[in-house]
Amino acid sequence: MDEKEVESDASEAMEESQDAAAVIDLTEFDKNNSNNAIIQSKIPQICKDEPCCFGIDEAGRGPVLGPMVYGTSFCPISWNTQLGELGFADSKTLNEGQREALMKSIQDASDYMGYKVEILSPNYIANSMLRRNKHSLNAVSMDSAIGLLRLALADGVQVKEVYVDTVGDAKKYQDKLKGLFPDLDITVCPKADSKFPIVSAASICAKVTRDRATTGWKFVETNDFDKENYGSGYPSDPATKKWLAGNVDPVFGFSQFVRFSWSTSSLILDDHAFPVQWEDDDEEEEAAKGTASLLSFFAPKNADARQKKHQFFNERDLKQVTAM
Structure with missing residues (x-):
């Protein structure tokens, strides 16, 4: 095989890989990643005509870097068996290639399946947790889940059954949702993403979207700091800690890529930034x-x-x- 044939085969393989990749449009989020953004599919007509199951899950709750993403997925209850046959599982047990393939399967099933995700920016998360009337991470999570469910209902999805991977106490969360949506059959439980295919699908939507938003993060700050080499983004990762300590401005703190309300961040700010007392x-x-x-x-x-x-x-x- 000569050099031209090798180049041709490589080009064809790249095109096939691109064709097989899920399309997630982050344009609106990239315009201003200090704000939240919602990305959603078209709603299949069958989801407006038949009772649907609706799954809710998140990705990126623990990291000190990058957004948290809430994902939802829905399809007619009559298609739940087919959904299981597609091979959905908890996104944390799958590798990147498997998650990407399943996200593409969701998009290819657009005649009977839809999804909505909300990207919660690090800036929004940190400000919510540090504002005068503090809003916990659990409260931020619940607000997003409730908002996405309301949006689906407003868009005409005939939601009948709702399955949610819990944050905090499952019973209290379920009671809260039942109070807001008394006409829906709601199940909130731990590990819902490994028990219900529709929650597994939501988990895939959340995880793939977060991965894209994180790896493609648009750093708007002009500071001369390292825009790579930040590790996994989790507080326990030595590479992440090293990146944080080496990329803090003594006056303006961190990039908006960082959740500055996390204790890992605040301790580094205490050590490396000027102390400033702001008054109202x-x-x-x-x-x-x-x-x-x-x-x-x-x-x-x-x-x-x-x-x-x-x-x-x-x-x-x-x-x-x-x-x-």
């Missing part, structure tokens, strides 16, 4: 009037009641604003 605008106004800030009650007796921003901000006369 209303507290600054009260301090200017001579009224003590709430924070002042926890300060040393000889401390200035007006909290000081870091020298970096004072030198540049930088102030908080609420409008441009």
Whole structure:
């Protein structure tokens, strides 16, 4: 076989591989990956005409890097047997090639099967967990699952049975969903992705979408830092810890690729970033009037009641604003 024949065979193999790959359009998310994004298939007509089963699962709950993705999949209850025959299993037990192939199978079954996924950005997750009225990761997860189910119902999917891989206490979660959707048959349980094919399909949708969003992450920051070599993204990974410690700006912290609410991140910020005390605008106004800030009650007796921003901000006369 000569060189031209080898190149031709390699080109054909690449084209076949591309043809076999699932198509996931991340355009909207890539435009601004500090916000969440929903990606969804067209809804098969049969899913609007017949009672459907609906699966919910997530991918990327634990990592300190990248988004968490909630996935859902649905098909008529009458097609549940065929769904099992496609070979769905918990996405964590499959390799990347197997997950990609199953995602392609879901898309090829578009005449009777649909899906919706929500990409939850690291920025959204961290801000939710650190806001004044804290929103736990479980609450963020439940909000996404509920929102995707509501969206499917609004789009005309005749959901009858719902199967959910639990976060937190399964019974409390199930009771919460039953209170919101009293007309649906809802099952919430651990390891649902290995028990119900429709949840396994949702798991595949979530995992493949997260993998694409993570490996193709668009770093918008101009900082000169390593945009690769971040390991698995899990806090226990030494490569991830090394990447975090080596890619933190002393003033502006981390890239939006990082969930800065994770303890792994906050400890590195404590060690490598400048300490800055920010006040709420209303507290600054009260301090200017001579009224003590709430924070002042926890300060040393000889401390200035007006909290000081870091020298970096004072030198540049930088102030908080609420409008441009």
